[in-house]
Amino acid sequence: MAPQVSRRGLLGGGVAAAGVAGAFVTGRATADPEAVLEQASARSASYAFRGAHQAGIVTPAQDRLHFAALDVTSDSRDDLIDLLQRWTAAAERMTKGQGAGEIGPVEGSLDLPPDDTGEAIGLPASGLTITFGFGPGLFRDAEGRDRFGLADRQPEALQTLPHFPADNLDPARSYGDLCIQACADDPQVAVHAVRNLVRLGFGTASVRWSQLGFGRTSSTSTTQDTPRNLFGFKDGTANVKAEEEAALGEHVWVGPDDDPRGDWLAGGSYLVARRINMTIEVWDRQPLGEQERFVGRTKGTGAPLSGGEEFSEPDFEMPGRGGPIIPADAHVRLVHPDRHGGARMLRRGYNFVDGSDALGGLNAGLFFIAYVRDPRTGFIPVQNAMAKSDALMEYLKTTGSALFAVPPGVQPGEWVGQSLFA
Numbered sequence: 100m101a102p103q104v105s106r107r108g109l110l111g112g113g114v115a116a117a118g119v120a121g122a123f124v125t126g127r128a129t130a131d132p133e134a135v136l137e138q139a140s141a142r143s144a145s146y147a148f149r150g151a152h153q154a155g156i157v158t159p160a161q162d163r164l165h166f167a168a169l170d171v172t173s174d175s176r177d178d179l180i181d182l183l184q185r186w187t188a189a190a191e192r193m194t195k196g197q198g199a200g201e202i203g204p205v206e207g208s209l210d211l212p213p214d215d216t217g218e219a220i221g222l223p224a225s226g227l228t229i230t231f232g233f234g235p236g237l238f239r240d241a242e243g244r245d246r247f248g249l250a251d252r253q254p255e256a257l258q259t260l261p262h263f264p265a266d267n268l269d270p271a272r273s274y275g276d277l278c279i280q281a282c283a284d285d286p287q288v289a290v291h292a293v294r295n296l297v298r299l300g301f302g303t304a305s306v307r308w309s310q311l312g313f314g315r316t317s318s319t320s321t322t323q324d325t326p327r328n329l330f331g332f333k334d335g336t337a338n339v340k341a342e343e344e345a346a347l348g349e350h351v352w353v354g355p356d357d358d359p360r361g362d363w364l365a366g367g368s369y370l371v372a373r374r375i376n377m378t379i380e381v382w383d384r385q386p387l388g389e390q391e392r393f394v395g396r397t398k399g400t401g402a403p404l405s406g407g408e409e410f411s412e413p414d415f416e417m418p419g420r421g422g423p424i425i426p427a428d429a430h431v432r433l434v435h436p437d438r439h440g441g442a443r444m445l446r447r448g449y450n451f452v453d454g455s456d457a458l459g460g461l462n463a464g465l466f467f468i469a470y471v472r473d474p475r476t477g478f479i480p481v482q483n484a485m486a487k488s489d490a491l492m493e494y495l496k497t498t499g500s501a502l503f504a505v506p507p508g509v510q511p512g513e514w515v516g517q518s519l520f521a
Contacts, residue, residue, distance in 0.1 A: 160447045234277065
């Protein structure tokens with residue numbers, strides 16, 4: 100999906116470029132003008148909200164995330180539809196760099212609350228994408244009630260994820276009827292988007308949990324370098340990329356014949372969300388060689404321990420001292436597609452640091468997000484293998500988990516999820 104630049108975005112980019120020039124005139128010689136201009140360009144870009152697929156999946160992964168899961172508090176189908184319609188209109192405006200409401204944050208009556216909270220006044224679109232998903236609870240609640248007449252349209256694959264070995268789930272950080280994924284290159288733009296969508300939901304839906312993320316941990320385009328996670332290793336080397344159209348069709352997009360009950364989901368995907376805490380302090384005390392054996396790759400270049408470069412295929416048969424050079428419990432071996440029928444994911448997770456815990460350690464880790472065509476084959480077997488045998492599990496603790504069905508893109512004149520209610 101090619102980025103578009105709004106007039107508002109060009110204004111923001113121009114201001115940033117002028118600031119760069121001024122900085123260099125005054126002697127900030129350590130700054131990289133190309134890098135700053137590239138950042139200004141990213142913040143002035145915008146992505147179309149409407150299309151065949153929702154934006155925020157194959158869109159080049161932005162730098163910041165605000166993710167929110169919500170519970171629907173109303174039992175009215177009409178209320179739910181009205182909310183989705185209002186969300187669609189607001190999301191389309193905000194992804195253009197406009198306010199959440201038709202009037203604006205300061206243009207309305209002084210006697211009424213503004214229809215936009217205003218913290219994004221003057222900010223460009225910053226590549227904002229907003230992606231919506233539906234959880235299992237939207238079809239049947241915890242008591243099995245069909246609140247909205249949708250139970251017969253629940254895809255078979257849309258079930259609460261199993262409790263994997265070593266999971267330590269906090270229900271207050273798991274599950275949800277609806278989700279909003281807002282990604283942008285400015286954290287304030289992403290927070291503004293979720294804040295205003297949640298505000299529109301008052302009386303119909305309330306936040307169950309949310310997560311802020313920074314520093315993407317995957318690349319979704321061949322134009323992006325592979326980023327690093329908080330363990331310092333490159334992450335998502337084998338990720339499905341936007342340019343791999345055949346792979347997207349095979350591993351990411353739901354097909355029209357995948358599930359008769361879920362025909363409304365064709366062109367959409369499944370979103371797996373997992374909040375994975377990392378025991379940073381314990382990991383930091385491990386020798387470099389041990390760290391590399393746990394992962395199965397070198398820390399510097401990301402190349403497999405069997406040799407080559409980052410994108411070289413690992414040689415799992417190559418001998419080492421006392422066994423294969425890539426250990427049997429190395430992460431790269433256990434999650435490799437060859438061990439799971441060729442299954443691949445499109446990952447677009449983020450790092451998080453949520454302060455410190457009661458013991459003074461960092462409450463930090465990976466907010467894992469993956470898009471798959473079918474979680475039963477594209478995620479659950481991989482996670483089971485990792486949870487049971489992966490050497491990295493000693494340093495990981497999953498505290499949150501959720502699965503959502505992400506409807507296809509919104510066409511002109513439609514609202515998000517309309518095919519589900521048809």
